[in-house]
Amino acid sequence: MAKPEFDLAVIGGGAGGLVVAAGGAALGAKVALVEKHRLGGDCLWYGCVPSKTLLKSARIAHEMRHADRWALDPAPAQPDLARVMERVAGVIRGIEPNDSPERFRGLGVDVMFGDGRFVGSDAFEVDGRRLTAKTFVIATGSRPAIPKIPGLEATPYLTNETLFDLREPVPALLIVGAGPIGCEMAQAFRRLGSDVTVVDVAPRILPREDTDLAAVVLRTLEAEGVRFVLGASIEACAGRDKTVRLTMRGSNGATTEFSGSHLLLAAGRAANIEGLGLDAAGVTVDHGRIVSDGGLRTTNPRIYVIGDAAGGYQFTHVAEHHAGVVLREALFRMRWVKPSLVVPWCTFTDPELARVGLSEAEAIERGVAHRVYRFAFDDIDRARAESETKGQAKIVTDPKGKLLGAAIVGSHGGELIAEYVMAISKGMNAKELTGIIHAYPTLAQINRRVADQRLKEGLTPGAKSWIQRIFGLQGTRG
Numbered sequence: 001m002a003k004p005e006f007d008l009a010v011i012g013g014g015a016g017g018l019v020v021a022a023g024g025a026a027l028g029a030k031v032a033l034v035e036k037h038r039l040g041g042d043c044l045w046y047g048c049v050p051s052k053t054l055l056k057s058a059r060i061a062h063e064m065r066h067a068d069r070w071a072l073d074p075a076p077a078q079p080d081l082a083r084v085m086e087r088v089a090g091v092i093r094g095i096e097p098n099d100s101p102e103r104f105r106g107l108g109v110d111v112m113f114g115d116g117r118f119v120g121s122d123a124f125e126v127d128g129r130r131l132t133a134k135t136f137v138i139a140t141g142s143r144p145a146i147p148k149i150p151g152l153e154a155t156p157y158l159t160n161e162t163l164f165d166l167r168e169p170v171p172a173l174l175i176v177g178a179g180p181i182g183c184e185m186a187q188a189f190r191r192l193g194s195d196v197t198v199v200d201v202a203p204r205i206l207p208r209e210d211t212d213l214a215a216v217v218l219r220t221l222e223a224e225g226v227r228f229v230l231g232a233s234i235e236a237c238a239g240r241d242k243t244v245r246l247t248m249r250g251s252n253g254a255t256t257e258f259s260g261s262h263l264l265l266a267a268g269r270a271a272n273i274e275g276l277g278l279d280a281a282g283v284t285v286d287h288g289r290i291v292s293d294g295g296l297r298t299t300n301p302r303i304y305v306i307g308d309a310a311g312g313y314q315f316t317h318v319a320e321h322h323a324g325v326v327l328r329e330a331l332f333r334m335r336w337v338k339p340s341l342v343v344p345w346c347t348f349t350d351p352e353l354a355r356v357g358l359s360e361a362e363a364i365e366r367g368v369a370h371r372v373y374r375f376a377f378d379d380i381d382r383a384r385a386e387s388e389t390k391g392q393a394k395i396v397t398d399p400k401g402k403l404l405g406a407a408i409v410g411s412h413g414g415e416l417i418a419e420y421v422m423a424i425s426k427g428m429n430a431k432e433l434t435g436i437i438h439a440y441p442t443l444a445q446i447n448r449r450v451a452d453q454r455l456k457e458g459l460t461p462g463a464k465s466w467i468q469r470i471f472g473l474q475g476t477r478g
């Protein structure tokens with residue numbers, strides 16, 4: 001059999017694919033990278049980067065209006081969406097060179113543009129060029145799932161792929177989907193001056209999170225004026241340019257109409273795996289998902305699937321982690337043995353809701369013996385100094401105190417959760433965190449204080465009088 005032309009051929013140049021390509025080339029592999037559209041993927045063009053950039057402008061507008069919280073005169077923020085979106089575009093332009101074809105070609109990667117397909121178990125064809133490789137990596141990402149709503153085909157709508165191109169005012173935004181993207185964009189547009197209504201068939205927002213923590217986000221968004229219509233099905237939609245209507249049926253059977261100037265669909269994601277010639281490559285797809293072996297290897301041992309296309313956790317950091325796994329396996333034949341990943345994530349509303357490991361609801365649902373400890377931000381001095389006292393940290397441990405999960409809803413939750421990612425990855429016990437010194441006054445103190453709760457729980461009146469007897473202490477008896 002002829003020697004394959006490449007060591008690695010990567011299909012899709014987004015968060016995951018770019019890391020495989022750059023890492024492979026750096027390690028001495030001959031790498032091909034095939035991209036259908038432009039390098040950078042969802043994260044750069046329509047996902048993490050634009051959404052977080054927009055949220056920052058929205059937050060500043062909100063804080064200007066509410067400057068009295070910090071004993072300053074409120075200023076009337078009248079955001080011009082076109083200007084704000086230009087800032088978003090500017091941030092993307094600033095990051096784009098890191099993901100440019102020139103940079104990757106400079107690294108030695110053979111970058112090709114086109115819409116190709118597998119033409120056999122060991123070959124991929126793009127624009128008439130046949131690529132053979134020892135290892136292929138499918139890193140084609142995902143796209144917005146379009147829900148089946150009567151009338152949608154004739155109604156103008158936005159998705160995350162078109163939202164950040166807006167330059168016109170958005171007086172009233174209807175959002176379908178109360179997950180992380182729907183909630184983040186609801187708060188951003190509300191703070192930028194739009195009237196916002198979020199609808200979802202689910203009875204609650206952020207369904208992956210514990211109800212009590214998601215409720216902190218819900219209450220905040222509602223207090224800011226976002227309207228939620230939950231547990232209601234969408235019967236129909238209609239509209240034309242700048243006028244859209246949704247007809248909702250509530251659990252009592254009654255229908256209500258909601259209208260807006262724009263409609264945003266944020267109702268889940270679908271993996272981009274169509275049209276890749278997976279049949280020809282012997283890659284099995286089951287229920288819309290590429291079958292892989294617990295790791296990332298598909299039913300064709302020379303083809304891997306990573307990132308959103310793999311259909312599991314859909315985050316940039318997961319796609320990047322997958323890239324590392326594939327590089328180890330493909331280049332060094334080191335099999336991935338870690339049975340379960342410790343994956344953090346964050347919904348970047350204000351307050352942020354960050355999570356890692358087991359939630360309380362999951363522990364209950366799976367019958368895992370557990371304990372739950374909480375600590376509120378309003379008992380953290382730094383949170384008081386910043387007037388950011390909303391929210392709490394919550395940890396889930398096993399009965400002996402081993403950390404199983406943590407969630408933080410509050411200011412900078414996404415940064416604070418990192419300590420728990422480390423602790424859970426290392427199999428630590430809550431009591432080990434209580435002994436770690438945290439700088440004062442930082443928000444990070446909440447991580448130790450919530451772990452302290454576990455220690456305090458052990459201090460029953462019986463234990464206290466035992467300590468008093470043994471060590472001859474004279475304080476009040478418990």
Ligand SMILES: Cc1cc2nc3c(=O)[nH]c(=O)nc-3n(C[C@H](O)[C@H](O)[C@H](O)COP(=O)(O)OP(=O)(O)OC[C@H]3O[C@@H](n4cnc5c(N)ncnc54)[C@H](O)[C@@H]3O)c2cc1C
Nearest residue numbers: 012014015016036041042043047140141307308314315316
């Ligand atoms: C609004 C929004 C906000 C988000 N915010 C966050 C966040 O804050 N944090 C976070 O971790 N994640 C976030 N995500 C998710 C994150 O963007 C994705 O998980 C990440 O981009 C997945 O990386 P990937 O490499 O799998 O796919 P992508 O980065 O999307 O790359 C896929 C690439 O494949 C190309 N492609 C597709 N089909 C083909 C084909 N047939 N042939 C060749 N190329 C093809 C695409 O053009 C694209 O360049 C967000 C997503 C959205 C939509």
